[in-house]
Amino acid sequence: MSAPAPASFLFRGRLLPLALLAPQLAVTLIFFYWPAVQALYQSFLREDAFGLSRHFVGLENFADVLTDPTWLQALWRTILFSTAVAGLALTVALFLAVQADKHIRGAATYKTLLIWPYAVAPAVAAVLWLFMFHPHIGLFGRMLNGLGIAWDYKLRGDQAMLLVIIASAWKQVSYNFIFFLAGLQSIPRSVLEAAAIDGARPMRRFWTVVFPLLSPTAFFLLVVNLTYAFFDTFGVIHAITQGGPGKATETLIYRAYTDGVMNLNLGTSAAQSVILMVMVIVLTMAQFRFIERKVHY
């Protein structure tokens, strides 16, 4: 990690640094490790409906979750949903960042006007889209119905899914835009001008010179966007569809919430938490591998 520093560059003492670390460690131990251990422990237990007795069931909770067709459907749905959200948010952001990177008049103003949605909470973003696509009071909802398209996201699962995807992606574009723009602006002009002198057309310049130089940023953003779509979109789904209609928009997080909070099914909910933790750890590892690679780049 850090380079070994000579003693004269450090302060002496043992109690003071531990005291300084104490608040952070206390919060971390109480609210991170204790619940995580708890989840692991509970995932091996089964409790009766009244919470009177519990017994060890080994991996049965995991087996139950992983063989439950509705959970597997939720897993598949989450993959579809996350891919769509990440794909949409990344494509739109990259396109807008390329436009904003051109030296045009008012570039700074465009930037300000494009980054503010970052500040909108996912749940509030959902509410804004609900106002537009509500079948009775929404501008576009009514318009679609007027055109003869039966639009009602409260009845039709595919429409509900489409709406939560768009609302989730809408909120994430500005984040990606900031990073893509920073990435584009760090590409030396000389590289681009060299390619232009060689006679490469703009599109060709983009795919052969710019995009490869941008790929570390794109990969980093892909992981961040997938994490966002997995976990932070709970608010979007809770605000618009509550997982419905039926289970059409029930993602894994929403499922864990319903099983644990609504149905009080502690064993399987804990097993789901453990599975989700493993997923986050895999995603985070992917991110670290990328950071390492970039350092050696």
Added chain:
Amino acid sequence: MMLERRSPWPHLWLGLGVLVFAFPIYITLVGSTHDVATIGRGDVPLLPGPHLAENYAAAWRGGVGRFAQTPAALMLANSLLMALLIAAGKIAISLVSAFAVVFFRFPLRMVAFWLIFVTLMLPVEVRIIPTFQVMVRLELINTMAGLVVPLIASATATLLFRQFFLTIPPEYVEAAKIDGAGPLRFFKDVVLPLSVTNIAALFVILFIYGWNQYLWPLLIVNDRSLETIVVGLTKMIGTGDAQNEWNVIMATAVLALLPPVAVVVLMQRWFVKGLTETEK
């Protein structure tokens, strides 16, 4: 400047992008200036109406009759307090823990560092139920402390400050020691002043993070006096019944998104710095 060509396309595309982002807000703003009947009928207005003041007043005070709900004034105050406490708390405990890790050598230093670092992988969302049970046991349900304290541990902020502290020339420490200054004095007179920009950048990000919390307040708070505006807003919508008092809901939505948007726009420079530096 051979790469530049006068073309209207970038302006067109960026304009379209700006429109796609601004339009939902515009519709909501306009909706919040009409009466409930206009919106309930489905005559979606495209131009502002005359009911701005009364809608916002109704939202602010919490409405009456069957639409009675938690006053937005109270929910805004709760959100503001929560966001400020989370941002300040995270910055404070991360500053001191990064200081300890960088400027001291003590047993278990790296163990402590990794204990904090690993929590990067455990967002609240994946450990909902067990964390909730811990909160029940500690009697933190329905308290502001319960809303804030579990969220103030931050591996990212600690990492950021650690990275930054490593760039402070070690000779400063030597000089401070020669002058007879202890570690706390050094922290207050050297480290803090040098960290001001980083603190400002981080503050913007963390304020928004705190303001936009959703699942956590939803779980921890069922007492209306502690309701935050983002959760309160979606509770007003319920299942999206067409009979809702939509004009007041839209006014509440505007109130819910105004403070964090204002912070981002007004502190844009710090915000972009904070974002690109905490995430890398």
